[in-house]
Amino acid sequence: MTKRRERKIKRNLRKSREQSRLHRGWRQHLAGILLVAVIIFLIVLFFMIRCSRGTGKAERGSMKIESVKPDFDVQLLSINEYSRPGIEVDSIEGIVIHYTANPGASAQDNRNYFENLAKNHKTKASSNFIVGLDGEIIQCIPTWEIAYASNERNGDTVSIEVCHPDETGYFNDATYRSLVQLTAWLCNKYGLKADQVIRHYDVTGKNCPKYFVEHEDAWDNFLKDVAYAIKHKG
Ligand SMILES: [Zn+2]
Numbered sequence: 001m002t003k004r005r006e007r008k009i010k011r012n013l014r015k016s017r018e019q020s021r022l023h024r025g026w027r028q029h030l031a032g033i034l035l036v037a038v039i040i041f042l043i044v045l046f047f048m049i050r051c052s053r054g055t056g057k058a059e060r061g062s063m064k065i066e067s068v069k070p071d072f073d074v075q076l077l078s079i080n081e082y083s084r085p086g087i088e089v090d091s092i093e094g095i096v097i098h099y100t101a102n103p104g105a106s107a108q109d110n111r112n113y114f115e116n117l118a119k120n121h122k123t124k125a126s127s128n129f130i131v132g133l134d135g136e137i138i139q140c141i142p143t144w145e146i147a148y149a150s151n152e153r154n155g156d157t158v159s160i161e162v163c164h165p166d167e168t169g170y171f172n173d174a175t176y177r178s179l180v181q182l183t184a185w186l187c188n189k190y191g192l193k194a195d196q197v198i199r200h201y202d203v204t205g206k207n208c209p210k211y212f213v214e215h216e217d218a219w220d221n222f223l224k225d226v227a228y229a230i231k232h233k234g
Contacts, residue, residue: 061221065177067184068234072129072137075111080118083126087146094157094196095186096150097179097222098127099169099209107132107163111140124148127161129182135174137182143190153203158186162209169210180222184229194227 058064077084100110107130114126126147130138141147149159162179164171171179183197199219200208212219 059221060176060218061224063177063180063225063228064232065180065184065225065229066232066234067181067188067229069185070137070178070181072139072182074139076142077111077115077126077140078118082117082121082124083114083148084118084141085146085148088144089146089155091156092143092158092190092192094153094192094198095183096153096157096159096198096200096203097183097209097212098149098159098161098200099171099211100130100161100163101169101208101210103164103166104133105163107136107138110161110163111138114140127159129159130161131163131175131179131182133163133165133172133175135178137178143186150200151204153198157198158190164211169212169214171209171211176222180225180229184226187226187230188233194223194230197223197226 079086102110102113105113110127110130117123117125126140127149128139128141128143128145128147130140132138143158146154147159148154149161150157160179160182162171163175187193187197199212200206201213207213212222
């Protein structure tokens with residue numbers, strides 16, 4: 001091999017090494033740009049999903065529900081010692097929130113269950129109101145009469161049983177909205193404040209309403225929504 005040829009080969013080798021280094025540099029550069037683009041895309045996507053969820057569905061605790069009188073279906077139970085004793089209360093000092101512990105059952109199902117206790121004598125149970133899965137409300141017992149729901153607070157509170165779709169006891173949006181509206185409307189009707197709204201748990205320590213006992217933050221948010229509604233009478 002001539003020296004000239006040898007030099008040429010070395011030169012070509014050097015050149016091709018430089019080119020491949022340059023190539024590698026570009027590839028890394030491109031990968032970096034691509035990574036940043038993907039991250040930006042994901043961030044934008046995240047905020048778009050959040051915004052679309054936010055439309056018309058405010059976070060609980062800031063739902064801005066007003067305490068106008070809700071529509072409710074009055075289906076008073078017949079007077080009987082198992083669900084409607086017909087005893088008047090002296091005063092109304094609070095509202096007690098419950099969950100039905102009967103996943104998927106409607107307000108009507110629960111109302112019928114209370115009514116049937118008059119015949120089957122299975123237990124003593126009832127509630128002044130029931131809020132259903134579609135936000136419907138049934139009144140079973142007049143507010144000034146005792147319901148068998150809240151143990152030692154039966155005599156000075158109004159009880160609200162709330163339906164829930166599953167075992168978690170979480171109230172869906174339609175149910176939640178009606179519950180806030182009904183609770184706040186009752187508060188205004190009887191001169192009560194949000195801190196006079198309690199859970200069955202606060203009376204007896206029972207895990208009722210389940211989700212609000214197991215999630216204190218959800219309960220606090222509910223009370224915030226009730227307090228807002230009490231101030232805004234529509
Ligand atoms: Zn209860």
